Amino acid sequence: MISKTYTKYIQSLHEKKFRDIENAFIAEGSKVVMDFLTSSKIVCERLLATADWLKENEQQIRKYPHVQLEVIEDFELDKISALSTPNKVLGVFKKIIDEPINPKGTITLVLDTIQDPGNLGTIIRIADWFGIQAIICSENSADRYNPKVVQSTMGSLARVELIYTNLADWLLKNKDIKIFATALDGVGLHSIKGLKEAIIIIGNESKGISAEILELANEKLTIPKVGGAESLNAAVATGIILSHII
Amino acid sequence: MISKTYTKYIQSLHEKKFRDIENAFIAEGSKVVMDFLTSSKIVCERLLATADWLKENEQQIRKYPHVQLEVIEDFELDKISALSTPNKVLGVFKKIIDEPINPKGTITLVLDTIQDPGNLGTIIRIADWFGIQAIICSENSADRYNPKVVQSTMGSLARVELIYTNLADWLLKNKDIKIFATALDGVGLHSIKGLKEAIIIIGNESKGISAEILELANEKLTIPKVGGAESLNAAVATGIILSHII
Helix, strand or coil, X not given: CCCHHHHHXXXXXXXXXHHHHHCEEEEEXXXXXXXXXXXXXXXXXXXXXXXXXXXHCHHHHHCCCCCCEEECCHHHHHHHCCCCCCCCEEEEEECCCCCCXXXXXXXXXXXXXXXXXXXXXXXXXHHHHCCCCEEEEECCCCCCCCHHHHHHHCCHHHCCEEEEXXXXXXXXXCCCCCEEXXXXXXXXXXXXXXXXXXXXXXXXXXXXXXXXXXXXXXXXXXXXXXXXXXXXXXXXXXXXXXXXXX | CCCHHHHHHHHHCXXXXXXXXXXXXXXXXXXXXXXXXXXXXXXXXXXXECHHHHHHCHHHHHCCCCCCEEECCHHHHHHHCCCCCCCCEEEEEECCCCCCCCXXXXXXXXXXXXXXXXXXXXXXXXXXXXXXCEEEEECCCCCCCCHHHHHHHCCHXXXXXXXXXXXXXXXXXXCCCCEEEEEEEEEEHHHCCXXXXXXXXXXXXXXXXXXHHHCCCCEEEECCCCCCCCCCCHHHHHHHHHHHHC
């Protein structure tokens, strides 16, 4: 049984404004919650789960005696969940304390105004798959603590650093590293392989990369097209590019 | 002004059951509606648009004098739209009449139980980008006329054939073509290039490819992993695989 106050508190975390005030966010479902519990970078404030789920995961949960546990009924989960089909467990976590990012000697992703939360989450998951350690986001990108972002990262949020900053300033500070921009009129990405150090810019879902940012790139990269589609989804394009250059 | 009956008719098309009965589906937004209007494969039953949109697109629309046009108010669009933010125009279209599929000499995608409409739509768009002409779906895959599928194809639905059928039977009929299955324990896909004829099987979002179908494959393909993510989104994996083998 959760109090009315705590129910309202969790509901408020569905919105960015309150996540910023409270410095907290929610994550749902066994896979994501477990990945966060085992991460040394993420602190769990409270875990709310159905009796069923707790029974199934009793042994795992015992490893985290510091976690405050609460058994809830399905109707209570319905109230606090951000999912259309709530999934047995919801964790309230403190926001991640980011480590400073050093793009030297690695591949870094730069996202210029990725606005769809599902796309951002999928890109974080792709970055994690390809061993990318950091993503630099423009300030108007989707919030990484948006419940839809958290769910679509499938736990990868705990393994990839994200920084929200002014992209032009950040790129100028790192101009000794080669900067690639994804575009429809660049060189075919089959010509680039085995990159060890680079910055890769991915643009907005409909507008692409803004002119100001595009100007700072050293080279434009294109995914060769055979058929009729005008463009590819931003996350799909990110996956294809990383799979070729790494 | 649309009648109550036609409003109810369009609302019923949000559901598969009624799309099957009426042999029709809806599509929304300028880009998708225009791609369908210009396609010789799709017949428009009625176009419902705001006065604004019609004014902007008057010249284009004049090219299709047979299309039945209806000017509607925003509140009417809200009622019939399947989008959370309705987008000026909604078309009611008759279902596509499929041409017979011949996988000889081409790359064909086979989808084993892709259930998320957004994933299916994105896969259709990727297939279109890479010039794939046909996708074979298991009977329990998401419906290609689901409004979320239609929207995420971004018009590609008009350019890629889809067939829903028993996958095992279809694969057995085409066993003279090499069948690749995507899996976590196959050969790295960097070793395969420039395929001209193949069948590529993509599995369900969480369960992968079913055992029965996996058995029919000649080779397993894997996207090499560097980092910590357990898996990739099904659409992203499809994009990466096609970009390497074609």
